[in-house]
Amino acid sequence: MSKTSLQYYCESCQNILSESNFESDISSSVEPCPFCGVVLSQALQKRFSRPVTKPAVVFKKASSLPKLTLDIQKLDGLFHFLTLNDKLSISGIQTQKIIERICVRAQLPSRYGGLNSKVLLVDGANSSDLYQCVDFAQQYGLNVNKILDGVISSRAFTVYQLANTVIAELPNIVKKHDVKIVIITNLLYYFTNDLRLDTNEMKMILKEIIKTLNKIQDCLVVVSLGMPSRYDCLFSQLFSRTIRIQQSYGPLSLSVNNNGKKNSILLKKEELETIPRH
Numbered sequence: 001m002s003k004t005s006l007q008y009y010c011e012s013c014q015n016i017l018s019e020s021n022f023e024s025d026i027s028s029s030v031e032p033c034p035f036c037g038v039v040l041s042q043a044l045q046k047r048f049s050r051p052v053t054k055p056a057v058v059f060k061k062a063s064s065l066p067k068l069t070l071d072i073q074k075l076d077g078l079f080h081f082l083t084l085n086d087k088l089s090i091s092g093i094q095t096q097k098i099i100e101r102i103c104v105r106a107q108l109p110s111r112y113g114g115l116n117s118k119v120l121l122v123d124g125a126n127s128s129d130l131y132q133c134v135d136f137a138q139q140y141g142l143n144v145n146k147i148l149d150g151v152i153s154s155r156a157f158t159v160y161q162l163a164n165t166v167i168a169e170l171p172n173i174v175k176k177h178d179v180k181i182v183i184i185t186n187l188l189y190y191f192t193n194d195l196r197l198d199t200n201e202m203k204m205i206l207k208e209i210i211k212t213l214n215k216i217q218d219c220l221v222v223v224s225l226g227m228p229s230r231y232d233c234l235f236s237q238l239f240s241r242t243i244r245i246q247q248s249y250g251p252l253s254l255s256v257n258n259n260g261k262k263n264s265i266l267l268k269k270e271e272l273e274t275i276p277r278h
Contacts, residue, residue, distance in 0.1 A: 107147060
């Protein structure tokens, strides 16, 4: 005979974490949500579901999911980690430093806060910083050539090349190389730096790009957007996690949105460029 089941779910992201026929104490859970990273003691909720006959499902341990940390204490304190199916945008100044940092860290084993994966990089506006990537690899004591070989790079030099790469080729490339992370740098550069381009046409192209990125599954998607533009509103539904970097007096000012939870922090430029000693 079937019994009424209790569903335990994350109030922050609404993902169901487990189902059980028995009530459990949820007030002392210290694990982060495996989907959005919020501490479950603050976000775990329960509700009745329809009757079920299958056995209870245990909580999925966060440690069993691929997860990426940035190795920047103040940012990791807000995001906890990034994982598959997350969509992160980085905009403003100094974005490439975080991008190159991610290109290196994503290749690290999971026990060191990486995804143990090669990186698929779509380079918009020829913005990749090879020297910064090498510098991060050297700071970690990694084989530089191996790290560079682990970045599968595709460059685009026009709006239409970039659109074709993302819309027509990207999903197949992700499957072919079985990567867990896709990065697109300076996505809006070509859309905003040629006044001869038709705004309505550019919006249509961007909507197709957004639709493609939204469909990518089992992969972390990271996009740098550069400086604010008239197209930013198109991306509001795509990215659940955002970082905007601005210059303030002295340090950098970062506005961080983690699934609707907004915070502001200050970072010295050196904190973006230097790997902390562990």
